[in-house]
Amino acid sequence: EVQLLQSGAEVKKPGESLKISCKGSGYSFTTYWIGWVRQMPGKGLEWMGIIYPGDSDTRYSPSFQGQVTISADTSITTAYLQWSSLKASDTAMYYCARRVPARDHFDYWGQGTLVTVSS
Amino acid sequence: QSALTQPASVSGSPGQSISISCTGTSSDVGGYNYVSWYQQHPGKAPKLMIYDVNNRPSGVSDRFSGSKSGNTASLTISGLRAEDEADYYCSSYTISATCVFGGGTKLTVL
Numbered sequence: 001e002v003q004l005l006q007s008g009a010e011v012k013k014p015g016e017s018l019k020i021s022c023k024g025s026g027y028s029f030t031t032y033w034i035g036w037v038r039q040m041p042g043k044g045l046e047w048m049g050i051i052y053p054g055d056s057d058t059r060y061s062p063s064f065q066g067q068v069t070i071s072a073d074t075s076i077t078t079a080y081l082q083w084s085s086l087k088a089s090d091t092a093m094y095y096c097a098r099r100v101p102a103r104d105h106f107d108y109w110g111q112g113t114l115v116t117v118s119s
Numbered sequence: 120q121s122a123l124t125q126p127a128s129v130s131g132s133p134g135q136s137i138s139i140s141c142t143g144t145s146s147d148v149g150g151y152n153y154v155s156w157y158q159q160h161p162g163k164a165p166k167l168m169i170y171d172v173n174n175r176p177s178g179v180s181d182r183f184s185g186s187k188s189g190n191t192a193s194l195t196i197s198g199l200r201a202e203d204e205a206d207y208y209c210s211s212y213t214i215s216a217t218c219v220f221g222g223g224t225k226l227t228v229l
Contacts, residue, residue: 044223045208061217062120095164104212105155105170112164
């Protein structure tokens with residue numbers, strides 16, 4: 001069974017760093033892209049970027065380029081989304097999802113990680 | 120890249136059919152057959168309903184169908200049911216080798 005298990009909710013202060021995780025299981029982790037999607041409170045879905053764990057090829061939405069870093073550790077089948085300096089506007093639910101190779105849809109989704117940034 | 124354009128809300132009565140549009144440009148929706156649709160119930164993760172314009176994943180009801188004409192894609196739900204009430208999002212591959220979502224449509228079953 002394909003599963004994407006995300007790390008738990010986080011409460012941080014502005015300026016702090018953060019790394020959240022997404023552990024894949026039940027499939028070949030290195031042969032599917034993993035993407036990250038932001039959903040701000042009461043708002044829609046925003047595509048942030050994707051990574052191909054097999055070769056670490058990474059693509060970012062222009063809106064998120066330079067704002068976050070996506071990475072993966074194939075030894076523990078886990079993808080990451082990290083910030084070096086959080087802002088209050090980073091408060092949101094973040095989902096990871098598996099992208100089908102040579103396609104552009106997410107077929108399995110994690111349960112989401114709620115990130116709250118507040119002073 | 121700008122978000123794809125969806126109506127903010129649509130509604131229908133049980134048993135009726137509704138359609139949700141998703142308008143982009145020739146650099147995304149119009150240029151590729153990689154349009155997907157997702158259903159999201161409150162407090163839940165999105166669920167894939169349609170991929171590659173008009174394909175249904177295993178387990179998704181055949182009441183859900185997709186189509187595309189030019190720069191506009193559409194999701195049609197026939198035989199509307201109470202459990203279809205949710206937010207729906209379209210997405211498309213883009214010329215920049217990234218993806219963009221629509222703004223989302225709230226479906227109300229009257």
